[in-house]
Amino acid sequence: MSFISKPTVAHPNMPRNKLGLTARDYEGAVSTLCAGCGHDSVTAAIIQAVFKLNIEPHMLAKMSGIGCSSKTPAYFVNQSHGFNSVHGRMASVTTGANAANRTLTYIGVSGDGDSLSIGAGQFVHAIRRNLNMCYIIENNGVYGLTKGQFSASADIGTLPKKGLANQQEPIDAVSTALSLGATYIARSFSGDKDQLVPLIQGALSHDGFALVDIISPCVTFNDHEGSTKSYAHTREFYHNVIDADYIAAAEEITTAYEKGSARSVELHDGSKIILRKIDSEYDSSSRSAAFKYLRERFHAGEIITGLLYIDDSRKEMHDLMGNIDTPLSEVPLDSLRPGKEELKKILARYR
Amino acid sequence: MATVNDVVIKIATVNGTGSASANGLLMRSIFRMGVPVVGKNYFPSNIQGLPTWYEIRVTGNAYQARSDRVDIMVAMNAQTYARDLAEVSPGGWLLYDSTWPRSSLLDRDDVTVLGVPLSRMCNEHFEGARARILMKNIAYVGALAALLEIDLDTITKLLEETFASKQHLVGSNMEAIRLGYDYASENFVCPLPSKIAAADGAKGHIIIDGNTAAGLGCMYAGATVGAWYPITPSTSLMDAFRSFCSKYRVDPESGKRTYCIIQAEDELAAIGMVLGASWNGARSFTPTSGPGISLMSELLGYAYYAEIPAVVFNVQRTGPSTGMPTRTQQADILSCAYASHGDTKHVLLFPADPGECFTMAQASFDLAERLQTPVMVLSDLDIGMNDWMVPEFEFDESYVPDRGKVLTAQELEDMEAFYRYLDIDGDGIPYRSLPGIHPKGAFFTRGSGHTKYGSYTEDSDAYQDVVDRLLLKWETARSIVPEPEIQYSKFNKAAILSVGSCDGACKEALDRLNEQNISLNYCRVKAFPFSDAVKEFIEQHDVVYVVEQNRDAQLRTLLMLDCDANPTKLVSFLHYNGTPLNAGFVVKRALEEQSKGQAA
Numbered sequence: 001m002s003f004i005s006k007p008t009v010a011h012p013n014m015p016r017n018k019l020g021l022t023a024r025d026y027e028g029a030v031s032t033l034c035a036g037c038g039h040d041s042v043t044a045a046i047i048q049a050v051f052k053l054n055i056e057p058h059m060l061a062k063m064s065g066i067g068c069s070s071k072t073p074a075y076f077v078n079q080s081h082g083f084n085s086v087h088g089r090m091a092s093v094t095t096g097a098n099a100a101n102r103t104l105t106y107i108g109v110s111g112d113g114d115s116l117s118i119g120a121g122q123f124v125h126a127i128r129r130n131l132n133m134c135y136i137i138e139n140n141g142v143y144g145l146t147k148g149q150f151s152a153s154a155d156i157g158t159l160p161k162k163g164l165a166n167q168q169e170p171i172d173a174v175s176t177a178l179s180l181g182a183t184y185i186a187r188s189f190s191g192d193k194d195q196l197v198p199l200i201q202g203a204l205s206h207d208g209f210a211l212v213d214i215i216s217p218c219v220t221f222n223d224h225e226g227s228t229k230s231y232a233h234t235r236e237f238y239h240n241v242i243d244a245d246y247i248a249a250a251e252e253i254t255t256a257y258e259k260g261s262a263r264s265v266e267l268h269d270g271s272k273i274i275l276r277k278i279d280s281e282y283d284s285s286s287r288s289a290a291f292k293y294l295r296e297r298f299h300a301g302e303i304i305t306g307l308l309y310i311d312d313s314r315k316e317m318h319d320l321m322g323n324i325d326t327p328l329s330e331v332p333l334d335s336l337r338p339g340k341e342e343l344k345k346i347l348a349r350y351r
Numbered sequence: 352m353a354t355v356n357d358v359v360i361k362i363a364t365v366n367g368t369g370s371a372s373a374n375g376l377l378m379r380s381i382f383r384m385g386v387p388v389v390g391k392n393y394f395p396s397n398i399q400g401l402p403t404w405y406e407i408r409v410t411g412n413a414y415q416a417r418s419d420r421v422d423i424m425v426a427m428n429a430q431t432y433a434r435d436l437a438e439v440s441p442g443g444w445l446l447y448d449s450t451w452p453r454s455s456l457l458d459r460d461d462v463t464v465l466g467v468p469l470s471r472m473c474n475e476h477f478e479g480a481r482a483r484i485l486m487k488n489i490a491y492v493g494a495l496a497a498l499l500e501i502d503l504d505t506i507t508k509l510l511e512e513t514f515a516s517k518q519h520l521v522g523s524n525m526e527a528i529r530l531g532y533d534y535a536s537e538n539f540v541c542p543l544p545s546k547i548a549a550a551d552g553a554k555g556h557i558i559i560d561g562n563t564a565a566g567l568g569c570m571y572a573g574a575t576v577g578a579w580y581p582i583t584p585s586t587s588l589m590d591a592f593r594s595f596c597s598k599y600r601v602d603p604e605s606g607k608r609t610y611c612i613i614q615a616e617d618e619l620a621a622i623g624m625v626l627g628a629s630w631n632g633a634r635s636f637t638p639t640s641g642p643g644i645s646l647m648s649e650l651l652g653y654a655y656y657a658e659i660p661a662v663v664f665n666v667q668r669t670g671p672s673t674g675m676p677t678r679t680q681q682a683d684i685l686s687c688a689y690a691s692h693g694d695t696k697h698v699l700l701f702p703a704d705p706g707e708c709f710t711m712a713q714a715s716f717d718l719a720e721r722l723q724t725p726v727m728v729l730s731d732l733d734i735g736m737n738d739w740m741v742p743e744f745e746f747d748e749s750y751v752p753d754r755g756k757v758l759t760a761q762e763l764e765d766m767e768a769f770y771r772y773l774d775i776d777g778d779g780i781p782y783r784s785l786p787g788i789h790p791k792g793a794f795f796t797r798g799s800g801h802t803k804y805g806s807y808t809e810d811s812d813a814y815q816d817v818v819d820r821l822l823l824k825w826e827t828a829r830s831i832v833p834e835p836e837i838q839y840s841k842f843n844k845a846a847i848l849s850v851g852s853c854d855g856a857c858k859e860a861l862d863r864l865n866e867q868n869i870s871l872n873y874c875r876v877k878a879f880p881f882s883d884a885v886k887e888f889i890e891q892h893d894v895v896y897v898v899e900q901n902r903d904a905q906l907r908t909l910l911m912l913d914c915d916a917n918p919t920k921l922v923s924f925l926h927y928n929g930t931p932l933n934a935g936f937v938v939k940r941a942l943e944e945q946s947k948g949q950a951a
Contacts, residue, residue, distance in 0.1 A: 056790075057790055057793065058786070058787060058788070058789060058790040058792070058793055059787055061631075061786050061787075062795075073795070074795055074807070078793065079790040079793045080786075080793055081784075081786035081787075081792075081793050081794055081795075081796070082793075082794070082795035082796060082797075083627070083630060083796045084795065084796065084797040084798070084799070085623065085626075085650075085653065085798070086649050086650055086653050086798060089619060089620070089623045089649075089650060091620075091623075092578075092615065092619065092620035092621075092622075092623025092624050092627065093623045093624070093626055093627035093630075094627060095578075095613065095620070095623070095624050095627060096576060096578060096613075096623060096624030096625055096626060096627025096628035096629075096630075096631075096635065097627035097628060097630060097631045097786075098627070099576045099578075099611040099613060099624065099627070099628050099633070099635075100575070100576055100611075100627070100628035100629075100630075100631035100632060100633035100635065101631045101632070101633075101786065101787055103787065104631075104786055104787050121616050121617060121619070121620070122616065122619070122620050122623070124616075125615075125616040125620065129613075318611070321608065321611060322606070322607055322608055323607055323608045323609075323610075323611055324602055324605065324607040324608060324609055325605075325607070327631075327787075328575035328576060328609065328610070328611060328628075328633050329575070329628075329631050329632035329633040329785065330632075331575065331609050333573035333634075333752050333754075334573075335609075336570075336573040336575065336600065336609060337570070337571050337572075337573055337746075338570075338571075338599045339746070339748060340745075340746045340747075340748050342599070343571070343744060343745075343746045346567065346595070347557050347559075347743055347744060350557035350558055350559045351556075351557055351558075351743070
C-alpha cells in the first residue's frame with residue numbers, strides 16, 4: 001500500500017453546491033481497500049452527503065479508529081482535518097475535539113470491531129453524553145485487516161472462511177444505541193446509495209449523537225455462503241422501514257412525497273428530514289416501538305433499514321453542561337486567567 | 352529537653368469521625384502564630400472506621416519533611432493504643448481519653464501519660480452523639496493549646512473565619528476548646544518543656560496541598576478542557592480545578608461556562624479526550640495516578656508520534672498494581688518516561704512541593720504546546736494530598752503563554768503548501784495547523800508511518816527520517832525544560848541528587864550532615880530529559896547519592912540511560928515503604944556510605 005494522490009479534474013458542467021464546489025472537491029485519496037469493498041460505497045455516499053449539505057471542507061473533522069473502516073476518512077474530503085486515532089478510541093478523541101471546538105461538523109467512521117469490541121466502552125459513553133457527531137459503523141461482522149476473525153456483530157451460526165461457526169450472541173449497534181438513549185439512529189446498506197445519502201445528511205445535521213449503522217459486506221473475508229453479512233444475504237433479507245430524504249432548510253419541501261405517508265422532522269439547525277413510512281405501523285419517534293419492531297424483525301431474520309429513531313428534543317453535550325457557544329479553543333487565554341490581584345484573593349483562604 | 356517551636360504532634364484517630372477539621376484547626380493555629388509547620392496525613396483506603404493518623408511537625412527552622420520523632424502522641428483510637436505508645440520518642444508525652452482509664456498505657460517509664468477525660472466532659476456539655484464525637488476532637492485541641500501555649504485568640508479567630516456563615520458553631524467549638532484547655536491547665540504543668548511561641552517564620556506563606564495548587568495552576572494556564580477518571584490520590588486536582596472554574600470561568604453576560612470538565616468512562620477515554628481537545632487547539636489536561644498511566648500508554652505513544660500536545664498529572668501512589676493507594680511513592684518514573692510501545696519517550700516535570708505544582712502546571716502547557724508532545728507532571732501523594740507550608744504563589748502578569756508553532760489563517764493563506772512534519776527551523780519542531788482555520792491547513796493526523804510531508808508511508812527511509820527528527824526535538828526539549836536546582840557546599844566530591852518530594856528531607860539531611868562536618872553538594876532534577884547541567888553535576892563528583900522513593904532505583908536508571916552517567920558513581924538511597932521520606936533516613940544512609948568510603 002502506498003499513498004496515491006488523485007488528480008482532481010472536474011468536468012465544467014458538474015453540478016456545484018452553494019459554496020460553488022463540485023462533488024469532486026469533496027473527494028479524497030484513492031482507496032486502498034479491496035476492489036468491491038462495501039466501505040468504498042459508504043465513502044461515496046459521505047462525499048455526496050457533505051457536498052449536498054454545503055459544508056465547508058475545513059469545517060468538517062473526520063475521525064476514526066483502526067480497521068478497514070477507519071482508513072476511509074483518507075478517501076473523502078481532502079481539505080478536511082482528519083484524526084485516524086488508535087483502535088476503539090475514536091469516540092473519546094472526538095469527545096475531546098468537540099469539547100474544544102463545537103462549531104466543526106464531526107463525522108466518525110468506525111467498524112464493528114472498533115465500536116462493538118475494543119471500543120464498546122467509548123461507543124456507549126459517547127451516546128450517553130449525546131455527543132454532537134455523526135457516528136458511522138461500517139458493519140461487516142468480521143475483522144478484515146487481520147484477515148477474517150469474527151467481530152462482536154457476527155450472527156450466531158455465521159461461518160468463517162476457516163474454523164467453526166460463531167456461537168456467541170451478536171451485539172446489535174442499533175438496539176444498543178436505542179437502549180442508551182441515542183437521539184438519531186439509522187441503519188442502511190452500503191449498496192443502497194439512495195437511502196444512505198439522506199440518512200448521512202440527516203445524521204450530520206442532527207444536533208446530538210447520530211448513529212448510522214451500515215451493513216457493508218466484506219468481499220474478501222465475509223462474502224461467502226454461510227455469512228449473514230454477505231451481499232447475497234443482505235439483499236435477500238433487506239427490509240426497508242423508512243426512506244428518509246433530506247431537504248435543506250432554505251428549500252421548499254418537494255411534493256415527491258404523498259400526503260399521509262410523509263413525516264417531516266425539523267432538526268436543530270433548521271433543516272428538515274422527511275421520512276416516508278413504508279410500514280404504516282412504524283413510528284420513528286417512539287423508542288419502545290422501535291425496539292419492539294427491531295427485535296421482531298430480527299427474529300424473523302430481517303434487516304431493518306432506514307431512520308429507526310429520532311429525538312430532537314434532547315440537548316447535546318455542550319448544552320447539557322451550559323458551555324459557551326464560542327469554541328473553547330478560540331477564547332483568548334488572557335480572558336481565562338483571573339490575574340494577579342484575584343490570585344491574592346484566592347490565596348487568602350490558605351493564609 | 353526544653354524546646355521552642357520544635358515539636359512533633361501525632362494524632363491517632365478513627366477515620367470518618369471528623370478529626371480532620373480539628374487537626375486542621377490545630378495546625379493552622381500554630382501557623383497563624385507565625386511558626387512553620389508540616390502536616391502529614393496517614394489515612395487508610397477506606398471511608399469510615401479504620402485507624403488514621405495526622406502528624407504535625409512544628410519546625411522553627413521551616414524544614415519541609417516529616418520528622419522521624421513523635422514528641423506528643425494524641426491517642427484517640429483504642430484499637431491502636433499499643434503501637435501509638437510504642438511510637439512515642441523517649442522523653443515524650445501521650446495524651447489520651449481517660450474517660451476509660453488504661454493501665455497498659457503506663458507501660459513505658461520514658462513517656463509521660465496525660466489522661467484527659469474528653470468523652471466524659473463532652474458528654475456532660477453537649478447534646479447528641481454527633482456533636483459529642485466532633486467536640487471531643489476539638490477538646491483535645493484545647494488541651495494541646497494549654498500544653499503548648501497556643502494562642503487562644505488565634506484559635507477563636509480561625510473558628511470565626513471557618514464558621515463565618517454559621518456563627519453559632521463558633522461558641523460551641525470554643526466551649527470545647529475551653530473544656531480541654533481548662534482541664535489541662537488545672538491538672539498538668541503547663542506549658543510542657545516543648546512549647547510554641549509566636550515567631551515570624553511563616554510570614555508570606557500559605558498552607559496548601561499540591562493538588563489544589565495544580566488545579567489552580569491549570570486555571571491560570573488557561574486550560575479549558577479537563578478530562579479525568581477518578582483515582583486516588585489525583586481526584587482532588589480536578590475537584591480544585593472545577594471549584595476555581597465555577598467561580599472564575601463563567602461568562603458574566605450569558606452565565607455560560609468557558610471550561611469543559613468531562614468525567615471519562617476510564618483513563619483510556621480521558622487521554623483520548625485530552626488529545627482530541629489539544630489537537631483542536633484547547634489547553635487540555637488529565638490528572639491520574641500510576642494505574643491510569645498504564646491505561647493511557649497506547650495513546651501517549653500516539654501523541655508522541657503524531658506530535659499532539661497533552662498535559663498529564665500523575666499523582667503517584669504506592670504500587671505495584673493497586674498497591675497501597677493512600678500511600679506515597681515515586682515509582683512511576685520509568686513507566687512515564689517510556690510510556691507506550693516503540694521508541695517513545697516523554698518529557699517529565701518533577702515538582703517538589705505545591706508551589707512548584709502551581710508553576711509547573713503552567714509550564715507544562717507551554718512545553719506541551721511548544722514541543723507538540725505529551726508532558727507529564729510527576730507529583731505524588733505526599734505533595735498532592737498533604738498540607739504544605741510554602742511561599743505564597745505569585746503570578747507574573749507580564750508572562751505570555753507559549754502556544755508554540757501554530758499557523759494562523761493568514762499564514763496558511765500565504766503559504767505555497769502546508770506540510771505537517773517539515774522541520775523548517777532546524778529545532779526538530781514542525782508547524783501545526785488547527786482544524787477549522789483554513790482549508791490549506793487540512794491535515795490527516797495518523798499514528799501510522801508518515802513522511803515528513805505528513806503522508807502515509809511504509810518506506811524505510813521516509814519513516815526513519817521522521818523518527819530521527821523526533822530525536823532532534825528531544826534535544827530541543829532538553830534545552831528548554833526547567834533547570835535543576837543545584838547547591839554547592841564547600842569543596843566536596845560527594846553529592847546528593849534527588850527528585851520531587853525528596854527535596855525537603857534531603858535539604859534537612861544536608862544541614863544535619865553539615866553539623867557532623869560532612870558537606871555534600873546537592874542537585875534536584877526538575878525535568879526529564881535531563882539538562883546538560885545535570886550531566887555536568889554528575890561528572891563533577893566522584894560519588895553521587897541518588898535519593899528516590901522507589902525500590903528499583905528508577906531515577907538512577909534514567910540518569911544512566913539519558914546522561915550516560917557512570918553507574919559506579921551513582922549510589923542509591925531508596926525509600927519505598929509508602930511513608931514520605933524523612934531526613935533521618937538520608938542521614939543514616941549517607942553515614943553508612945561515608946564510613947564505607949573511609950574504610951576503603
